[in-house]
Amino acid sequence: MPQQIRFHQFGGSAELRLEDVTLPAPKGREVLVDVRAVAVNWGDILRRQNLSGEHVELPAGLGYEISGVVRALGPEVRDLTVGQRVASIPAHDLNLYPGYGEQALLPREALLVVHDSLSDEQAAGFYGPLISMYLALTDLARAKPGQRVLVTAASQCHGPAAVQMAKALGMHVMAASQFAEDAQWLQSLGADKVINCAEQDLLLESERFTGGLGLDIALDGQCSTNLCLLAEALGTSGKLVLYGYNGGNEAVYPACVSFQKHLQILRHCLMDYSGCPELNIAAQPELLEQAYQRVQQLLDNGQLQATVAARFSLSQAAAAHDLMETCPRGGRVVLSVEAQHA
Numbered sequence: 231m232p233q234q235i236r237f238h239q240f241g242g243s244a245e246l247r248l249e250d251v252t253l254p255a256p257k258g259r260e261v262l263v264d265v266r267a268v269a270v271n272w273g274d275i276l277r278r279q280n281l282s283g284e285h286v287e288l289p290a291g292l293g294y295e296i297s298g299v300v301r302a303l304g305p306e307v308r309d310l311t312v313g314q315r316v317a318s319i320p321a322h323d324l325n326l327y328p329g330y331g332e333q334a335l336l337p338r339e340a341l342l343v344v345h346d347s348l349s350d351e352q353a354a355g356f357y358g359p360l361i362s363m364y365l366a367l368t369d370l371a372r373a374k375p376g377q378r379v380l381v382t383a384a385s386q387c388h389g390p391a392a393v394q395m396a397k398a399l400g401m402h403v404m405a406a407s408q409f410a411e412d413a414q415w416l417q418s419l420g421a422d423k424v425i426n427c428a429e430q431d432l433l434l435e436s437e438r439f440t441g442g443l444g445l446d447i448a449l450d451g452q453c454s455t456n457l458c459l460l461a462e463a464l465g466t467s468g469k470l471v472l473y474g475y476n477g478g479n480e481a482v483y484p485a486c487v488s489f490q491k492h493l494q495i496l497r498h499c500l501m502d503y504s505g506c507p508e509l510n511i512a513a514q515p516e517l518l519e520q521a522y523q524r525v526q527q528l529l530d531n532g533q534l535q536a537t538v539a540a541r542f543s544l545s546q547a548a549a550a551h552d553l554m555e556t557c558p559r560g561g562r563v564v565l566s567v568e569a570q571h572a
Contacts, residue, residue: 261335268295268544275554297354300313361500362391369517381405383406398420401447405419436463451475461488462487503517
C-alpha cells in the first residue's frame with residue numbers, strides 16, 4: 231500500500247504524518263504516477279497553516295510539483311504511455327489530487343513530459359517556476375529583448391528561475407540579494423549585475439545599471455518590504471510584477487510615484503493560466519503549452535539549468551518544511567521518494 235504525507239489539523243511541520251493510503255484506478259483523464267521526487271512549494275507551507283486562501287479539507291495532502299513515472303492511465307488519456315517520465319505543475323485541486331507520496335493520482339492537464347536531461351529531483355521543481363516566469367515576462371509584462379529587469383531576492387525561492395528566464399529572453403538582468411557570497415552563482419545563471427542589498431544602495435545601482443533611465447520591469451516575490459523602493463527604481467511606464475508575498479501580507483502602496491511615472495503594478499500567479507475551478511479561473515492551455523515548449527527549447531539550447539538546494543527523504547517532510555520556511559538560497563528543496571526506500 232502506498233504512503234502519502236498528510237496532516238489532520240493545521241499548524242506547524244510536526245503535523246505532517248506519513249500514512250498508508252488507497253488510491254483508486256485512474257478514471258477519465260486521470261493518470262496514476264509512481265512518484266520519484268517532490269518539490270516543496272511555498273504554497274505547501276501556507277496550506278499546512280491554513281493561510282493559502284484555498285478551502286482545505288482535513289485530513290489533507292500537499293504537493294503541486296512532483297516528478298515520476300506513469301503507472302496507469304485513465305481511458306481518455308491517449309497522449310501518454312505507461313513508463314513515461316512526467317512532472318506536474320500547479321493545475322489541480324489538492325483536495326482531490328495530493329502529490330506528497332509514493333504514488334499520486336493526477337489530472338492529465340497538470341502533467342508535462344520531462345526533458346531527458348533532467349534527473350527526477352531536478353524535474354520536480356524545474357517546470358513550475360520557469361513556466362511561471364516565462365508567462366510573467368512575456369504575457370503579463372510584455373517584456374522585450376534588451377529591456378532592463380530587476381529580480382529581487384534573486385537567490386531565493388523563484389528568484390533563480392526569474393534570473394534565468396529573463397536572461398534567456400534577451401533582457402539585461404540585475405539581481406538583488408542580501409548575500410554577497412551568492413554573486414558568482416547568480417552571474418552563472420545569467421545576471422549581468424549583482425547587487426548586495428545589505429551593503430549597496432538599490433536606487434543608486436539601478437541608476438547606474440540603466441544609465442539613469444530607470445528599470446523597465448521589476449520581478450518581486452517579497453511584496454511588503456520593497457514596493458515603494460522598487461517603484462522609485464522603475465523608469466517611466468515601468469512594470470512591477472508581484473509574484474509572491476514572502477515578505478508579509480500587507481504592503482504600502484506607492485500611489486504618488488505610480489501616477490507620476492505611469493507605472494503598472496501587476497499581480498502574477500501561475501494559476502491564472504493553469505486554472506482554479508474553486509475561484510472560477512479558467513485555464514489557458516494554449517499559453518501553458520507555448521510556455522512549456524519554450525522552456526524545453528531553452529533547455530535544449532543550454533540556456534536553463536535546474537537548481538536544487540537541499541534534498542530530503544519523504545519521511546523527512548517536516549524537516550524540509552522547516553528549511554523552506556527560512557526561504558533557503560540556491561534552488562529548490564526536494565523530497566526524494568526513492569530515498570524513502572534506500
